[in-house]
Amino acid sequence: MAPRRLLSPFIFVTLLLVGSQSFAAADSDADATALLKLKSSLSNADEALGNWNASIRPPCTGNFSNWVGLKCDDGGNVHFLRLENMSLAGTIDIVALVGLNYLRSLSFKNNSFQGAMPDVKKLGKLRMLYLSFNRFSGDIPGDAFQGMNSLLKVHLARNQFTGNIPASLVGLNRLMELSLQGNQFDGEIPDFPQKGLKVFNVADNRLEGRIPATLSNMNSSSFLGNKGLCGKPLGPCKRSKKGYIVIIAILAAAVAALAAIGSFLFTRGRRAQAHESEMGQEKEAHKDICVGQKKAQSTELAGGEYRKGENGKLFFVRSDRDGTFDLHDLLRAGAEVLGSGSFGSSYKAILLSGPAVVVKRFRQMNNMGKEQFYDHMKKLGRLSHPNLLPLVAFYFTKEDKLLVSDFVENGSLASHLHANLAPGQPGLDWPTRLKIIKGVARALACLYKEFPGLTLPHGHLKSSNVLLDQNFRPLLSEYALVPAVNKEHAQQYMAAYKSPEFTQLDRTTKKTDVWCLGILILELLTGRFPANYLRHGRGENEDLATWVNSVVREEWTGEVFDIDMKGINNSEEEMLKLLKIGMCCCECNVERRWELREALEKIEELKESDTEEGYYSSCAIEGDIYTSRAITEEDFSFLN
Incomplete structure (x- = not known):
């Protein structure tokens, strides 16, 4: 038997490099073939995907993408495919996408696709899927996500899906985000046990029943628009008619009591309009607009300092709001419960002869004595800045504190x-x-x-x-x-x-x-x-x-x-x-x-x-x- 001939280290390394390059070229060719097959199944793709041309350049050169909508890894493989906002339609050829061996993120968000949900479970290594803002419709099979154990994010919002939420989503142990809002899903919400689930939204569907306890800490906005849902973070599921009457009576009494406690009407006269106009001329002079204790002479408590031991009186902290209303006007005003927050309830008073105001009731505000509290509220009243909501007035008792401010029509940033x-x-x-x-x-x-x-x-x-x-x-x-x-x-x-x-x-x-x-x-x-x-x-x-x-x-x-x-x-x-x-x-x-x-x-x-x-x-x-x-x-x- 002839002795084996050993390769020199130089020849061995050279062969390895040539082999790796040939494998990379093969992967690039395979990716190009798969992508061009996908393109042929899409409508309106010629213009949007005009540079998808293997004869000119490959999809990837290292981690640099040559074709629109791609992100490549260091090995020159297609890692992310994002064909968003391109008015694409037709059929998404999932079989073609199977040929992209390193594909981990797929997005066809905000296009014009119609019909049934694509058979995405064939893409078992996918981590992120975005199909929101299309016109997909029909029921999604219960096993639509079976075996997709790497999925972290699933976004199907603003389509026309019907039927139950697919049960296979529950088995995705790594799921972090699930966005299903704006569809027509019905039935009950499954119990999602994933501890890493950070984003969950099923708003604006046709779901019903009790929200699972595992989702009770989600934002309530994630469940709005489903008339049949109940339970935390929404309202309780069952309550008798008699119970509702009692609640309404209690709320009505609370509003009336608060209204009777203090009169907090203000009218926005010419001075308020002038103040608003001045604040509107902010531009770059904001550092000089912050006015506090050094310019407080015009904003002292109307009527002088409080009298020790005096309770039950509404104190105005801004002179331009004092003396413009009485209790009779307040009692004629409509009242609306805005909500109950971590500090207490908020009420909106809709006055007959002026704009609305908000009264916030604080029960957990006993860290200051009366004199300290009055002094602190006076300091707040002296503040003047175009981006601070002015405090109008306050009310003090040992148990309750009321803070009165303007009602802001456009709501909160949240x-x-x-x-x-x-x-x-x-x-x-x-x-x-x-x-x-x-x-x-x-x-x-x-x-x-x-x-x-x-x-x-x-x-x-x-x-x-x-x-x-x-x-x-x-x-x-x-x-x-x-x-x-x-x-x-x-x-x-x-x-x-x-x-x-x-x-x-x-x-x-x-x-x-x-x-x-x-x-x-x-x-x-x-x-x-x-x-x-x-x-x-x-x-x-x-x-x-x-x-x-x-x-x-x-x-x-x-x-x-x-x-x-x-x-x-x-x-x-x-x-x-x-x-x-x-x-x-x-x-x-x-x-x-x-x-x-x-x-x-x-x-x-x-x-x-x-x-x-x-x-x-x-x-x-x-x-x-x-x-x-x-x-x-x-x-x-x-x-x-």
Whole structure:
């Protein structure tokens, strides 16, 4: 037998390299074949997918995508396929997609596909599926997702699906997001046991029955528009007719009692109109508009100081609102219960001879004595800033405190971000969102200036406490109340006490409100509600920043931005800047977290469109996502 001939190391390595290149070329050819087969099954694809041409270039060159709608991995394989907003129709050839061996994310969002749900279970390694905003219809088979154990995200919203929610979704152990809103699903909601399920939305369907206990901590907006659903977080499932009558009677009595406690009519005369006009001329002079104790002569309590021992009187903290109504006018006003929050109930009084006002009833506000409480309310009344909701009046007893303010017709930022939009109804656009966050930051800076002795100048900064006027100008509410609220209650419910420094170290700092600002920025950009805000007390420390950080680090895709955000128009670089600002504001390490001053400066630099050079950031985020360098076009290559 002839002796074996050994290959030299050089020849061996050369053969390995040639073999790997041939395999890569084979994979690229296979991907091109699969994609072209898919293209042939689609309508309106010639223009949208015009550069899909294997004779000119392959789909991928390394991790660089040559064909529109692709994202490639380092091996030159198609990893993500995103054919969104292209007016595509026809049939999605799933068999062709099976030929993409490394496909992990598939999106045909916002196109014109019709008919039955594609047989996606053949794509067993898929991690993300987006078919929202099409015209798919009919029942989805119960086993439609059988065996897709890698699925993390399933988005089927705003189609015309009918029947039951597919049972196979329940078995997806890694499922993090399920979006089914705006369809015609009926029957009961299955019991989803996944502990990692962070986003769940079945609003605007035809579902009925009790909401499973495993979903009871989800936002109530995720279940609205289903007349037959009940149970937490919605109303109770069963109650007798007699019980409803008792509740109505109690509410009516409560409203009447509150109305009788204090008269809180105000009329917006010429002075209020002049004040509003002056506030509308904000522009870049916001730093001088924050008026506090140094200019308080015109806003002292009307009628002089309170008289010790005097209860049962409504005190006005703004002279332009005093003496313009009486109890008789108030009792003739209609009253509406707005809701019951963590501090108490809110009521809207609709007056016959003036605009509506809101009365908030606080029961857990006994941390101050009477004199301290009066002094603190006077300080709040002296504040004047175009982005702070003015306190009009207050009422004090040992058990109850009432705070009276204007009624803001356009609702809260939370309602605009998380309420379910009707088909075709636009969400908040980028310029509006940027305007809102600039106003919030300016108002927060005013609170820091006027309450230098408070560790938490706001303390409860969240989207439901950012009200929007008719021009979407933000107005902060429920600010500077931490000194008055019972400590135990504050730590259970207020946003500042969800911060990492409190949940981990049992302390708050001057940067804690900055953390709340950062979470608000991320909520505004992503459209996701901070789920940890719904938990009472410390609970788990998984916040919105954790999710954003994981998405950006693991995927670095446009998934992080709200799909309902319109009016982007070359503003992607500015959006990324704000995203980085938000992450720097809610950095877990307090020492590395930005000061409010730095955050405000960076926010003020942002433009509605990408018209300025990148700025340098000194923020360091764990995982080395955010680096100290100028932002370049490459940062947003993932959106192509």
